[in-house]
Amino acid sequence: MDVVSPDLNSILPDEIMDTEAMAMEEDPPAETPAPSSHSAPEPAQVPMETEVPEIVSLCPATTPTQKTEALTTLTATDSTLCSITTGTQLVVTSSSSAGPKMATGTATLTTTQPSSPVVGQSVAKLSAPFTPTSPANHQLIINKVAADGKSPSTAALKQERQKLLVTGLSKLGQPIVLALPNTWSKPATSQGTGGDVKPQPAQFKVVSAGAKPVIGVQAVSSANQLLGSSSPLQAQQLKTVQITKKPPVSTAGPMITKLIITKALNNKGLTSQATVTPVVTGRVLTQSTPVTPPRTITIGETISTTPQSLSSSSNSSKVAISPLKSPSKVTVAAQPPNSPQKPMAVPLNVALGQQILTVQQTTSTSPAKAGSSQSTAQTVKPVQTVAVGGVNTPQFKTIIPLATPPNVQQIQVPGSRFHYVRLVTATTGNTVQTANTSTTTNPTTIQPAKPMVMNTAAVRMSVPLVSAQTVKQVVPKPMTSSAQVVSSSQTQQRLIMPAAPLPQIQPNLTNLPPGTVLAPAAGSGNMGYAVLPAQYVTQLQQSTFVTLASSSGFSTSSSIQTQARLPLNGLSPVETTSRPRKPCNCTKSQCLKLYCDCFANGEFCNNCNCVNCFNNLDHESDRLKAIKACLDRNPVAFKPKIGKGKEGESERRHSKGCNCKKSGCLKNYCECYEAKIMCSSICKCVGCKNFEESPERKTLMHLADAAEVRVQQQTAAKTKLSSQISDLLTRTTPAISSGGGKLPYTFVTKEVAEATCDCLLEQARKSERYNQPQVMAERLILEEFGHCLRRIISSAAKAKSDCSINC
DNA sequence: GAGTTTGAAACT
DNA sequence: CAGTTTCAAACTC
Numbered sequence: 001m002d003v004v005s006p007d008l009n010s011i012l013p014d015e016i017m018d019t020e021a022m023a024m025e026e027d028p029p030a031e032t033p034a035p036s037s038h039s040a041p042e043p044a045q046v047p048m049e050t051e052v053p054e055i056v057s058l059c060p061a062t063t064p065t066q067k068t069e070a071l072t073t074l075t076a077t078d079s080t081l082c083s084i085t086t087g088t089q090l091v092v093t094s095s096s097s098a099g100p101k102m103a104t105g106t107a108t109l110t111t112t113q114p115s116s117p118v119v120g121q122s123v124a125k126l127s128a129p130f131t132p133t134s135p136a137n138h139q140l141i142i143n144k145v146a147a148d149g150k151s152p153s154t155a156a157l158k159q160e161r162q163k164l165l166v167t168g169l170s171k172l173g174q175p176i177v178l179a180l181p182n183t184w185s186k187p188a189t190s191q192g193t194g195g196d197v198k199p200q201p202a203q204f205k206v207v208s209a210g211a212k213p214v215i216g217v218q219a220v221s222s223a224n225q226l227l228g229s230s231s232p233l234q235a236q237q238l239k240t241v242q243i244t245k246k247p248p249v250s251t252a253g254p255m256i257t258k259l260i261i262t263k264a265l266n267n268k269g270l271t272s273q274a275t276v277t278p279v280v281t282g283r284v285l286t287q288s289t290p291v292t293p294p295r296t297i298t299i300g301e302t303i304s305t306t307p308q309s310l311s312s313s314s315n316s317s318k319v320a321i322s323p324l325k326s327p328s329k330v331t332v333a334a335q336p337p338n339s340p341q342k343p344m345a346v347p348l349n350v351a352l353g354q355q356i357l358t359v360q361q362t363t364s365t366s367p368a369k370a371g372s373s374q375s376t377a378q379t380v381k382p383v384q385t386v387a388v389g390g391v392n393t394p395q396f397k398t399i400i401p402l403a404t405p406p407n408v409q410q411i412q413v414p415g416s417r418f419h420y421v422r423l424v425t426a427t428t429g430n431t432v433q434t435a436n437t438s439t440t441t442n443p444t445t446i447q448p449a450k451p452m453v454m455n456t457a458a459v460r461m462s463v464p465l466v467s468a469q470t471v472k473q474v475v476p477k478p479m480t481s482s483a484q485v486v487s488s489s490q491t492q493q494r495l496i497m498p499a500a501p502l503p504q505i506q507p508n509l510t511n512l513p514p515g516t517v518l519a520p521a522a523g524s525g526n527m528g529y530a531v532l533p534a535q536y537v538t539q540l541q542q543s544t545f546v547t548l549a550s551s552s553g554f555s556t557s558s559s560i561q562t563q564a565r566l567p568l569n570g571l572s573p574v575e576t577t578s579r580p581r582k583p584c585n586c587t588k589s590q591c592l593k594l595y596c597d598c599f600a601n602g603e604f605c606n607n608c609n610c611v612n613c614f615n616n617l618d619h620e621s622d623r624l625k626a627i628k629a630c631l632d633r634n635p636v637a638f639k640p641k642i643g644k645g646k647e648g649e650s651e652r653r654h655s656k657g658c659n660c661k662k663s664g665c666l667k668n669y670c671e672c673y674e675a676k677i678m679c680s681s682i683c684k685c686v687g688c689k690n691f692e693e694s695p696e697r698k699t700l701m702h703l704a705d706a707a708e709v710r711v712q713q714q715t716a717a718k719t720k721l722s723s724q725i726s727d728l729l730t731r732t733t734p735a736i737s738s739g740g741g742k743l744p745y746t747f748v749t750k751e752v753a754e755a756t757c758d759c760l761l762e763q764a765r766k767s768e769r770y771n772q773p774q775v776m777a778e779r780l781i782l783e784e785f786g787h788c789l790r791r792i793i794s795s796a797a798k799a800k801s802d803c804s805i806n807c
Numbered sequence: 808g809a810g811t812t813t814g815a816a817a818c819t
Numbered sequence: 820c821a822g823t824t825t826c827a828a829a830c831t832c
Binding site: 582584585586587588589593595596597663667668669 | 825826827828829830
């Protein structure tokens, strides 16, 4: 995961580099320098001022063809941008509140492979110099508009009519430099073609050298926010990703930097773009001082921004820091995607000022989650796409070319003309982000398959753009709203609630126990709804379907049907359902505290050994109160502690970190060890031995592996034996069933006996016919009987012999 | 299986 | 936020 081209790294502050290194640790493949597939020119071209220039790195390899004066550098590399379809304009506007002036610059992207509407790589160059002006608002807007659209402010389009318009300056007044990669591959197909875009994974990194720390990043979908991109085409709707840079409260100066990336799609069906709806906003975790450790940027809704996201791990106070623990390390929380696809979390590092903001992008979006109801098998494409848009504004399409191949992927749904944007933010702590979906439309039906993003322990934001055909609305309720459908992409939480506000106790809906479903509670009094653990719902679904009544008119059936088997704590649904949960033994907590694993996992106690258990439907009211109490103490109490990262368990992270003192984090007392993950910088453990290079840990791992191998071997042997026995029984069943005994006797069937008797009778008749004496007749009959027996025995022996060979 | 140890959760 | 208490699981014998 390369956020910034290696060259740029050299000019970055140490803090940034450190952070990046950290980030790379989490992403093994990223440890190598930025993918060099795209020849990346050198950093030398990036002007190094007294301060680190603001850099928006869209592609790893970039050569800012323009300008050295720029303090703000926009670097676009790689395939992500390539996803920009033909005839798109990119408008970048940077303004600073410090100055009233608005600088405008125009860059034209030229493509080497122009005409091919379908594919081909095109090289885009930034040919137009920026016109430095005084900063205004520090706002960067990258606007992509339809190819055929005419942008008043943009220069002539090239063959493919891709334009890059850059306006504005950095807060320091330096011009913005937008560097596009030499090889800017286009999407396989233009929008109109509807083909798949095959962008290479790209990373997006924004480095801001501004003196003011960045506080927030916002992704906003707003047509109004398009600056200078208004083209006649604009029947198109736009999706805008807005990154806002705000100064910390403590800092003087209202410096605000926004990065808005918008892309207008050619949607003929589009009637109006007037809709200005901030659909998704992103948060940026920032630090007040450049010296401080880098923070993680969380992209989410602005309204959902909480202090939590701003908090960083305080490692400095730790007595003992494990090797993995570095104060500057940015921990990327991982999420357990349960999609069939391999979860890929791609951290995007955005460095603003001297801070590095890490945005983790995951491709975990399952096709279904990607949102489109289109039946076509959605394939997650390795193209970084940042799409933010209202559900009701399917036409909006935003692509942020983020990307470094290994990390960033763009989600492309075949057959869908819309890009799906997934923004995942890695945070050092438990940053919890919720992305609220603000839609201007009235909710009618819930479309579970197109969840708005919901993040979990690993902050993740994914906002699939819903195609017009399939758009059903997502309830535009604020977090506090009583009625909303929240589906966490992987974390297991899906709530279905009535539109009518719940009286009295109303827990934080987004943080209820995993899989919790609100259903009409039989005995919950006026509460009206019972909080049902997903597992319980699953059980009920086996027999009696839980009635998830909703007066709101939501169509909940589909959601309900899918919610029951949501992953839990990083475990796949299969794991959660098949894994027999250990019965609890609570005695004093009434199983209504987080001490109780059942309760903590959002499950009802079942076959437990607990005493005075209230964790059941009979005490739903108490249970609901307890849930609320837990949520009051910790809003994310029921969220999975272990998030899954990109690949493998090693990528998983404990959202909170352990606090072990004596166990060395090598016993199950340690939550990290128990989860089979290594401790990270967010842990506060002392004498930690649960790190990568720990010999103790390796020893344990080897032992565990050996034990596991033995178990597997035993299991395999047992399986084989069982199979053989079963096969043998199958083979011998006919004989056994017919004869019911040892092989020779199994041949004495009724038919054989009758035949034998016939032979004996025939011999008797023959003797009678020849008037033989009775003695002789008896003798002959006995001899015939002997012959029959010999034949039977011979046949049996032969059959046994054959069986032995076959078996 | 009883007793001890441990660290998260809860509490102050 | 830090220190203490409570709690249940993990561990030991």
